[in-house]
Amino acid sequence: MRYLSTRGQSPLISFADMLLAGLAPDGGLYLPEAWPRFTPDEVAAFKGKPYQDVAEAVMGRLIGDSFSADELKADIASAYASFTDPRIAPLVAIGPDLYLMELFHGPTLAFKDVALQILGRLFARALKRQGGRATVLAATSGDTGSAAIAALGGLENIEVFVLHPKGRVSEVQRRQMTTAPYANVHNIAIEGTFDDAQGIVKALFAETDFAKAVSLTAVNSINFARIAAQAVYYFTAAAELGTAPLFVVPTGNFGDVFAGEAAWRMGAPVDKLWVATNSNDIMARALNEGVYEAGRAQPTLSPSMDIQVASNFERALFEASGRDAAWTREQMATFAADKSLTLSPPILADLRSRYAAMRADDAETLAAIAQVERETGRLIDPHTGVAVAAAFNLKLSKKVPVVVLSTAHPAKFPDAVNQATSRIPEVPPRLKAALEGEENCHVTAAEKGLVRGLIEAIVLRP
Numbered sequence: 037m038r039y040l041s042t043r044g045q046s047p048l049i050s051f052a053d054m055l056l057a058g059l060a061p062d063g064g065l066y067l068p069e070a071w072p073r074f075t076p077d078e079v080a081a082f083k084g085k086p087y088q089d090v091a092e093a094v095m096g097r098l099i100g101d102s103f104s105a106d107e108l109k110a111d112i113a114s115a116y117a118s119f120t121d122p123r124i125a126p127l128v129a130i131g132p133d134l135y136l137m138e139l140f141h142g143p144t145l146a147f148k149d150v151a152l153q154i155l156g157r158l159f160a161r162a163l164k165r166q167g168g169r170a171t172v173l174a175a176t177s178g179d180t181g182s183a184a185i186a187a188l189g190g191l192e193n194i195e196v197f198v199l200h201p202k203g204r205v206s207e208v209q210r211r212q213m214t215t216a217p218y219a220n221v222h223n224i225a226i227e228g229t230f231d232d233a234q235g236i237v238k239a240l241f242a243e244t245d246f247a248k249a250v251s252l253t254a255v256n257s258i259n260f261a262r263i264a265a266q267a268v269y270y271f272t273a274a275a276e277l278g279t280a281p282l283f284v285v286p287t288g289n290f291g292d293v294f295a296g297e298a299a300w301r302m303g304a305p306v307d308k309l310w311v312a313t314n315s316n317d318i319m320a321r322a323l324n325e326g327v328y329e330a331g332r333a334q335p336t337l338s339p340s341m342d343i344q345v346a347s348n349f350e351r352a353l354f355e356a357s358g359r360d361a362a363w364t365r366e367q368m369a370t371f372a373a374d375k376s377l378t379l380s381p382p383i384l385a386d387l388r389s390r391y392a393a394m395r396a397d398d399a400e401t402l403a404a405i406a407q408v409e410r411e412t413g414r415l416i417d418p419h420t421g422v423a424v425a426a427a428f429n430l431k432l433s434k435k436v437p438v439v440v441l442s443t444a445h446p447a448k449f450p451d452a453v454n455q456a457t458s459r460i461p462e463v464p465p466r467l468k469a470a471l472e473g474e475e476n477c478h479v480t481a482a483e484k485g486l487v488r489g490l491i492e493a494i495v496l497r498p
């Protein structure tokens with residue numbers, strides 16, 4: 037299995053090289069050269085299998101011969117050993133034909149752990165084999181940061197730099213990152229938004245001498261290995277329900293919902309992928325009105341989705357164009373210059389055959405959290421709340437199971453949950469150390485030169 041860039045100007049590389057590269061040198065995002073396919077019988081046979089077995093099957097086809105089946109098996113087993121629910125991504129019914137898929141049973145209580153716990157292990161393996169060092173640069177709106185730290189903290193030969201927007205993540209999220217007790221982890225709070233942080237990451241990849249000197253890599257969902265691991269739970273949900281579900285996905289960077297497209301392209305039965313945004317609704321506007329236009333992200337009760345530039349939309353556009361790299365390159369150049377892209381009718385029609393979109397503002401999110409608590413006694417986090425609000429508003433013309441991706445534990449966002457329900461979620465034991473530890477964090481203006489300087493001072497010191 038080899039990987040190509042959506043912009044068509046990077047050489048084809050293996051999964052292991054793609055994992056360590058993160059972003060393609062031409063600025064594009066990697067995708068498999070051809071999607072592997074599971075037959076309906078193979079998907080049906082996943083029903084009742086341990087999650088780990090499905091992960092081995094799905095990721096195995098994407099990894100090719102980069103890692104052996106035994107290596108992958110061992111890494112998946114140890115990745116999920118610390119999850120508090122052995123089902124990893126359990127489906128929980130909250131209404132007739134309405135399910136939450138709980139993805140927050142990992143060490144940092146968000147869906148990021150499902151992929152990053154595996155990625156950390158594969159990174160360590162690939163680096164050991166290659167004999168080099170790597171510098172991971174991550175941008176986070178709250179959850180990727182702590183999950184990356186939990187996966188990579190303390191590993192040899194890796195320095196981890198995590199950029200978060202100062203004051204725009206929840207206190208629990210910030211403390212999960214800044215209290216990490218690892219010498220190889222460096223938190224940087226930037227005076228700006230997540231989009232500024234993500235922009236700095238991409239800009240530093242484009243400084244190729246620097247990127248090469250520090251062996252820069254990414255663990256955001258721009259790294260296809262993240263998508264590969266996240267695609268697995270679409271297979272397990274569809275297999276368990278025995279039919280093609282409609283998935284409602286709380287969306288920011290478009291990684292999780294694109295993992296649904298990836299699963300569908302590999303043969304997972306998917307009725308539709310509903311993109312649920314908060315009031316930072318660039319993706320809802322793009323899919324509903326045909327114009328992908330970024331403004332400045334506004335703070336909401338679901339801070340991890342306070343994102344305007346949805347990086348993985350590039351992958352969806354590339355696929356919608358019939359994999360036309362020259363066209364994708366042009367579109368991305370237009371968007372970089374104008375912050376706006378008008379989607380042509382055929383592209384929009386192709387996207388709409390898979391995706392639909394809805395937005396929920398803070399008031400609708402609070403109402404959805406309150407309704408779930410009233411009807412089921414369960415507390416949900418505000419990101420899940422955005423998607424549940426969308427699910428409650430769906431007008432379906434046929435009977436189809438609806439699966440809402442529940443992406444974070446409510447204890448990460450106690451204020452929003454309390455505002456909606458007058459209840460404060462119980463703090464899980466794995467959060468306690470973060471709430472008590474001493475915080476360490478650099479603070480800087482949102483300028484790539486300052487971030488580069490910090491990285492160089494640590495990575496290239498004599």
Ligand SMILES: Cc1ncc(COP(=O)(O)O)c(C=O)c1O
Pocket residue numbers: 146147178179180257286287288289290291292293340341419420443444
């Ligand atoms: C809790 C939570 N839900 C949803 C999202 C949105 O996911 P994506 O960025 O893959 O669209 C994020 C951020 O990624 C998140 O942290």
Ligand SMILES: N[C@@H](CCOP(=O)(O)O)C(=O)O
Pocket residue numbers: 175176177178179180181255256257258288289291292340341
């Ligand atoms: N919501 C994310 C932002 C980055 O998303 P990613 O999936 O591309 O890593 C976060 O919480 O950090």
